[in-house]
Amino acid sequence: MSSKIPIEELLRWRVAKAETDAPPAPRAARLLEMARPWWEIWPERFQSFVERLGGIQVAYGHAMAEPGQSRTGHPVPTLIVCPVEELETSVRVLYINVRDGRLRLRFQLDAGAAQDHESFEVTFVSDKPERPLLSAAAILSLESEYCIDTELCEELAHGWEQLKVTDRMPFRLILRSDKDVG
């Protein structure tokens, strides 16, 4: 008996085996559930985060000797949510660009706050009224520096097009670590 099996047959066998072993496809309701943003799934949790976020007071006391010399930008109040702890901090926006309906943003975390996080899921929360605006992935770029590249809805794109990095940002951030998201 010949032990030679054509490669096509082998591949078909492998695909059939994979299909048999694979978990069943989720139902449509489950898919819809999964597509929902996290703040809709856990509204109470989101509300508690927003309340904590609202309590973060970040402001500079300007006591400059020479006006116009500083270009420090405005810190953005931020809540970092990890599985074991929640950390109130602020980030410094280093780059913001809204073009063709896309937002490109870079921010810097406090060196201490950014430990070992390769990425975050970032939720933008508007100042007043406090509501979620969008959610996007932020990836570690350089040391404690993260970048975001995401699409914006037309309303936000229009509103943020003129934003400068030195302006007060019209949002606060909730950073959820990849472990927390999982």
Next chain:
Amino acid sequence: MRFVWFWTFWHWSKESYRSGSLLRSPLHGIGSHWDEWFRHEASENDRQAIEESGRTEPTQRQFIAWLFRHWAREMDWRENRMVPRFVIGQLAHLPPFSQWPAFEKYRTSYGVVGIPALVLAEKSLGEPEDVRAVEAMALPADSAGQAVMPEGFRAEAAEFDAPRLAAKSLLCGKGLLIFLALWITGGRRPYARWLSIALFLGWGAVLGLILFLLAGPEPGNQLFLFSAVLVALWSGLMLAAAVVVARQSFRAWRTGAELSARLEHSQVRLRMNGGLTLKGGSAGLPFCLNTLLALYYARPEAARRSWIWHRFFRKMRSEAESWAGTGVITGDGYLTPVVIEPKLRACLKHDRIRQILTPRQRDASKQTVDHLAETLTVAVEREAKSSHLGMQLGFAAEKPRLRAHGCRHVAHTMMALGGFADKWQMASRVFALVVSAIMLMALADLRSIVLPHPAPIAVAPGSSSPYYLWVSLDTKHPKYFSVVLESDYWSNRRADVKPCGGVTPSVRAEIHLHRLTGMTAANEEDGVVWIERRRRFLTREFHPGERVGRYSIPYLSRLGHE
């Protein structure tokens, strides 16, 4: 034009900064800006050109050379030599440069040496790894950033304030004044060897002349010559020393002020690899010293005008790797004690460190260092014996050497690092000081010889007693005059002029009149009173000098009584 893609990136960075899209300046944020540009903005042509530039190691090196030679010179900060190193160091971690072998050496170092800091790892008892290399770089100031930026480690921004203030104080403030005082009293001077010897011989000659005048033969008419030579020689030496001190101090101050202004407008980046989070301020001293060194690296020409700064920086740069420093530093430059024993042990185990700068504290003494070195040697031998049982070992290893410099102030560390302290110089300075002290004591005597005081004239009051002859003189320098009575009737007398009190105070010589025995044709008004100069040098009285006045006895007797 070569490397157009880099200009394209640079232009994008500048424009984005100008339009408010970027927070940090194109220079300070270059790493982040490149990452953004390369990911999202670079065109296909740019990417191809970049790939072309990085195809081989020689082409990568060409790009590095171009950054140093062309790009950096066209920037506003062309005077700062460290800018291209910083740019390459920042880009080296980012794609595609992170894959370019030519950037390898720039990934962990800016290629500058600094004074290592002694930072103990947790629970360390002193290991060679605790001697941590520190690199410092001064860049143009960043309006969006801190004045001092840590790289490769974490520390509170406030931790850098004191080292920075101390550096400023040493450049142009109280710290520099303390250093100048130390340098003036015992510091090495910018003399050539032959000049040092000549000056020492000069001081020897001054001492020789002093001894000759004090104990040599009577110089007679040569006294003026010897005195003039002595004064001229001493004045010349003093003048030369004063001019050198004043000139160097002024130049040090001016250069320090210039460097201080440069520091004010700089951002200092301190790099210490290892990702440590610093607890405690014992790295303050090396941070301060490396901040100073960073200013030199940025523009070495600035220090060339001052011998003091040039020597300090040159020595520090060339010998930095054999030094280590530890000490909490205050804003005005004083050093306060730290945990020292594990740090000494770390230095002793390190194969390069030969000198350590510490605060002045008891447990950093020479005895402690020697004891630790002895303990280490014994431990090493014991370990070697236990690991080579039954083998006859011959120990030819040198005992670890380490010299601890206990310093109260950062100015003392400058003395040590710059090699300004010198025992030979100190000895010659003490010698010159002693000689000068003698000269100062003898200066009035020498002056009366070289530039004689005006001849005095006799004035009232005269003596009211017939047994005394008073010769009152209108001089403020009585000790340089004497009075001589020459008479055939009275016995000849010599009297010193001195200030006298009483009812009629004056500067006078009082001559007790004593009639000569035997027959004489002369009467009591016969006789002449001479005023003579006295020549003296400290404890020695020379033969009398010239006679500068002649008075008759009747004139002097009646002076003030008519």
